[in-house]
Amino acid sequence: MTLYRHALNRALDEELANDDNVVIIGEEVAEYDGAYKVTEGLWKKWGDKRVVDAPISEAGFIGMGIGASMLGVRPVMELMFFSFAYVAFDQMINNAACVRYMSGGLINCPIVVRGPANGGTNVGATHSHTPENLFANMPGLKVVVPSTARDAYGLMKSAIRDNDPVYFMENTLLYGDPAAASELPEEEFTLPIGSAEVKRSGTDVSLIAHGRSVLVALEAAKQLKEEKGVDAEVVDLRSIRPLDEETILNSVVKTNRAVLVDENKPFCGVSAQIAATIQQEAFDDLDAPVLRVTSIDAPAIYSPPLEKEQIPNVGRVVEKVMQLG
Amino acid sequence: MTTQLADQSNYAQAEINLQLDAEEKIKLMRDMIRIRRFEEVSLKYYNADKMGGFLHLYIGQESIAVGTISLCGENDHIITAYRDHGHALAVGMGMNECMAELFGKATGCSKGKGGSMHFFAPDKNYWGGHGIVAGQTPLGIGLAYGIKYKGLTGSSLCFLGDGAVNQGAFHESLNLAELWDLPVIYIIENNGYSMGTSQKRSSAFKGSLAQRGEAYGIAWESAKGHDIYEVRAKTKAALDRAHQENRPTILELATYRYQGHSVADANAKKYRTPEEIVHHKENFDPLNVWKNQLMQEGVLSEESYRQIDSEAKSEARQAAEFAEQSPYPEIGEITDDVYFEVDKDTEAGNQGRHFFHD
Numbered sequence: 001m002t003l004y005r006h007a008l009n010r011a012l013d014e015e016l017a018n019d020d021n022v023v024i025i026g027e028e029v030a031e032y033d034g035a036y037k038v039t040e041g042l043w044k045k046w047g048d049k050r051v052v053d054a055p056i057s058e059a060g061f062i063g064m065g066i067g068a069s070m071l072g073v074r075p076v077m078e079l080m081f082f083s084f085a086y087v088a089f090d091q092m093i094n095n096a097a098c099v100r101y102m103s104g105g106l107i108n109c110p111i112v113v114r115g116p117a118n119g120g121t122n123v124g125a126t127h128s129h130t131p132e133n134l135f136a137n138m139p140g141l142k143v144v145v146p147s148t149a150r151d152a153y154g155l156m157k158s159a160i161r162d163n164d165p166v167y168f169m170e171n172t173l174l175y176g177d178p179a180a181a182s183e184l185p186e187e188e189f190t191l192p193i194g195s196a197e198v199k200r201s202g203t204d205v206s207l208i209a210h211g212r213s214v215l216v217a218l219e220a221a222k223q224l225k226e227e228k229g230v231d232a233e234v235v236d237l238r239s240i241r242p243l244d245e246e247t248i249l250n251s252v253v254k255t256n257r258a259v260l261v262d263e264n265k266p267f268c269g270v271s272a273q274i275a276a277t278i279q280q281e282a283f284d285d286l287d288a289p290v291l292r293v294t295s296i297d298a299p300a301i302y303s304p305p306l307e308k309e310q311i312p313n314v315g316r317v318v319e320k321v322m323q324l325g
Numbered sequence: 326m327t328t329q330l331a332d333q334s335n336y337a338q339a340e341i342n343l344q345l346d347a348e349e350k351i352k353l354m355r356d357m358i359r360i361r362r363f364e365e366v367s368l369k370y371y372n373a374d375k376m377g378g379f380l381h382l383y384i385g386q387e388s389i390a391v392g393t394i395s396l397c398g399e400n401d402h403i404i405t406a407y408r409d410h411g412h413a414l415a416v417g418m419g420m421n422e423c424m425a426e427l428f429g430k431a432t433g434c435s436k437g438k439g440g441s442m443h444f445f446a447p448d449k450n451y452w453g454g455h456g457i458v459a460g461q462t463p464l465g466i467g468l469a470y471g472i473k474y475k476g477l478t479g480s481s482l483c484f485l486g487d488g489a490v491n492q493g494a495f496h497e498s499l500n501l502a503e504l505w506d507l508p509v510i511y512i513i514e515n516n517g518y519s520m521g522t523s524q525k526r527s528s529a530f531k532g533s534l535a536q537r538g539e540a541y542g543i544a545w546e547s548a549k550g551h552d553i554y555e556v557r558a559k560t561k562a563a564l565d566r567a568h569q570e571n572r573p574t575i576l577e578l579a580t581y582r583y584q585g586h587s588v589a590d591a592n593a594k595k596y597r598t599p600e601e602i603v604h605h606k607e608n609f610d611p612l613n614v615w616k617n618q619l620m621q622e623g624v625l626s627e628e629s630y631r632q633i634d635s636e637a638k639s640e641a642r643q644a645a646e647f648a649e650q651s652p653y654p655e656i657g658e659i660t661d662d663v664y665f666e667v668d669k670d671t672e673a674g675n676q677g678r679h680f681f682h683d
């Protein structure tokens with residue numbers, strides 16, 4: 001079994017080998033081996049030119065990566081926490097997302113910005129943001145949030161080869177989680193960005209989630225089956241934009257019920273978009289309103305037992321499903 | 326190796342230090358010891374899983390918070406980054422509320438909402454405790470702006486690390502500070518590293534980091550940070566500049582952290598040699614340097630030192646007990662403290678929907 005962090009590491013290593021234009025830049029990615037060890041060993045293997053330690057200057061170095069990508073370099077930029085994207089927001093939105101459009105298609109930005117975007121580790125409000133909804137709100141950007149090692153591997157390779165900016169959101173709790181580990185084949189493969197996956201099939205209700213919430217949904221599905229006799233299907237979005245609406249709708253048409261599990265804050269969170277799609281496209285197939293389990297609507301609390309309750313957890317998902325009646 | 330300790334401070338004769346009486350000198354000793362013992366106890370409980378998240382320890386740097394803040398008056402305000410326990414205790418926050426915050430308890434200074442990186446005590450002119458590197462620097466000039474706007478004679482002491490000087494927000498704040506004559510004192514606590522990156526690998530500079538101020542016409546100085554007399558002498562000049570001329574200063578103080586960047590820093594002993602750490606501990610430990618100084622001055626005896634130390638230890642242990650026994654916040658309290666108007670149940674707070682989870 002390959003851990004999530006090692007799957008990412010392998011994808012990065014292979015893409016460094018596959019394309020001389022790929023360069024990894026970020027804080028502590030080289031000599032320190034990455035704050036979360038995702039880039040471990042890469043600097044030793046590939047050297048100073050390909051794996052570069054950046055000072056704490058997110059607006060500067062992320063913007064630099066975007067600029068270099070306009071010239072055909074393929075930077076894979078690490079944000080130690082995706083929360084630090086807020087320091088580089090202007091670059092990531094005004095430049096990366098808009099330059100292709102504003103140039104009438106003359107310029108493109110094949111950049112990947114990656115890093116963990118999650119709560120649940122008691123690092124407080126400034127370090128626990130889940131900005132997938134913010135970035136997915138901006139046409140021109142792609143947003144990927146894998147929940148397993150296999151998906152992380154296949155999607156990272158596609159992200160690096162993609163000619164548009166891809167913001168790739170990982171999770172510090174998944175890096176070493178055996179539940180997120182996968183069996184990876186020897187040979188290289190990629191997974192297309194924009195395809196969801198049914199991670200568990202069921203008949204009674206669709207749990208639709210992304211990132212670590214998929215694992216929460218799977219655990220909840222197990223409990224629902226064992227304790228309540230409810231057979232839940234779990235759909236993993238994997239990519240937020242582009243969004244695989246077909247897989248979502250197929251599932252809802254089959255189960256006639258949907259509970260969306262989403263670590264975003266509720267207001268205009270990813271699940272709000274999914275809910276809009278479902279009611280528009282599958283209204284006649286619904287036997288109940290679409291319900292959501294999101295983070296409790298406040299900045300991330302530090303207090304460890306409270307933060308467990310603030311983000312979606314198994315108990316809250318089970319309870320929400322039972323509310324469907 | 327111990328010559329440094331044996332030397333008398335060159336700054337003992339600075340006017341601001343000549344004004345100190347024995348009691349005040351001992352208070353400086355006590356303040357530093359309290360910070361160290363508080364953090365040692367917090368580390369123990371962190372390792373016992375009583376806390377979550379990060380714990381960035383200030384051990385080795387105590388003379389800076391204690392020395393600078395010892396000069397602060399009614400209208401001098403303090404703001405810093407995430408390595409904030411030392412400053413918190415130096416401004417007079419209690420060990421109980423600080424320890425309880427680390428434990429995530431409702432009795433914590435931020436009700437368990439902020440954690441280690443986010444201590445605040447506005448009633449003591451302490452504005453945090455900030456997790457985003459250099460994010461506090463514009464706030465620092467904001468405090469200075471507020472002081473000046475209100476016509477007060479005061480200053481803002483804005484602490485940052487040697488890694489934070491490379492953020493755009495810091496540079497923008499420098500320009501504003503000089504352009505608008507703001508009474509801010511940037512105190513760069515230069516401990517040589519930003520996480521695992523040495524100053525040389527992260528910063529382009531000529532003589533020092535503070536010298537960057539020259540480009541903006543800001544007064545700057547680089548000095549040693551382990552000797553409280555020196556810290557106070559340099560800070561005094563900057564405070565005078567702020568109070569009398571409304572002008573900014575960049576003061577860079579050399580220091581060293583003994584522990585890893587945070588307790589979770591797995592490489593704490595890889596990016597620097599064990600000899601380097603020992604060298605600093607043996608020669609520049611701020612507690613030892615001050616203790617030696619005071620013993621030479623005849624102000625402190627070994628016995629009184631031990632007394633202060635054991636009081637600090639038991640105060641820290643009691644704070645941990647207090648924290649352990651305190652309750653966690655209630656789940657319903659997660660959405661308190663988000664909006665003033667909602668908390669206070671005002672008309673504005675009752676207009677429209679503010680929270681969206683169900």
Ligand SMILES: Cc1ncc(C[n+]2csc(CCOP(=O)(O)OP(=O)(O)O)c2C)c(N)n1
Nearest residue numbers: 084408456457458486487488489518519520
């Ligand atoms: C914008 C931002 N980028 C990165 C980080 C992660 N980080 C936290 S502290 C730190 C090193 C800062 O070093 P320095 O400014 O020297 O302060 P010290 O830790 O030495 O006190 C880094 C990279 C952060 N918190 N915020």
Ligand SMILES: [Mg+2]
Nearest residue numbers: 486487518519
């Ligand atoms: Mg530093």
